Amino acid sequence: MTPALLVGVLLGTAALLRSSPQLLLSALGLLVAVYGCYSVFANPPSGTVPRWTGLVAGLVGSTMASSFGAGGGPLYMMYLSRRITDKTRLRSTISAVFAVTITLRVVLFAFAALFFQEGLLPLALLLAPFIFLGLFLGHRLHLRLTRETMLKCIGMLLTLAGLSLIGKALAL
Numbered sequence: 001m002t003p004a005l006l007v008g009v010l011l012g013t014a015a016l017l018r019s020s021p022q023l024l025l026s027a028l029g030l031l032v033a034v035y036g037c038y039s040v041f042a043n044p045p046s047g048t049v050p051r052w053t054g055l056v057a058g059l060v061g062s063t064m065a066s067s068f069g070a071g072g073g074p075l076y077m078m079y080l081s082r083r084i085t086d087k088t089r090l091r092s093t094i095s096a097v098f099a100v101t102i103t104l105r106v107v108l109f110a111f112a113a114l115f116f117q118e119g120l121l122p123l124a125l126l127l128a129p130f131i132f133l134g135l136f137l138g139h140r141l142h143l144r145l146t147r148e149t150m151l152k153c154i155g156m157l158l159t160l161a162g163l164s165l166i167g168k169a170l171a172l
Contacts, residue, residue: 001055001058001076001097002056002100003028004059005058005059005061005100007059007062007129008059008060008061008062008063008064008065008066008102009062009063009065009105010062010064010066011059012062012063012065012066012110013065013066013109013112015066015106016066016114021067021172022169022170022172023083024067025169025172026165026166026167026170027034028064028075028162028165029161029164029166029169030162032074032078032152032159032161032162033076033154033162033163033165033166036074036156036157036159036160036161036162037079037155037159038155039081039152039154039158040152040156040159041154043094048082048083048084049079049083053079054079054082054083056079057078057079057080060075061073061075061076061079061156062101062104065100065101066105072160073098073161074161075156076094076097077094077154078158080093080094081151083161086152087142087146087147087150088142116138
């Protein structure tokens, strides 16, 4: 996924600077919400997706994340939950993917002078502790859930994330 993530961050940053996001954000929200509902209500699929689909997930996810500030996580989760069967490896992989993509976005956004908006840095500092709270709570839940239950929870979160993306697009 990493090479595709790099290309996607560049494409997404360019799109952020040059495009109107409503239509793409709505389409992404619909895709994520439909997949989330499918994950909750359908029987878990057997087998894994081909390795090459990671290129698609990385490219589209990082492009959306860089363009809209959201969207990458659900797409990465959709791919990785079908690629990695061990729930501990899945959790650690998604954490690593988020760390890489966020670091890339921070560096590119700094070069593109997108961090100089008034109030942005204090807001980031205010929200930073919630990252650690989420990691702590996620770890505690991870220890208690089976893989199947975790995938259903991921499906519910994907549905909510998709609906949130649609709401965000309508508010633009």
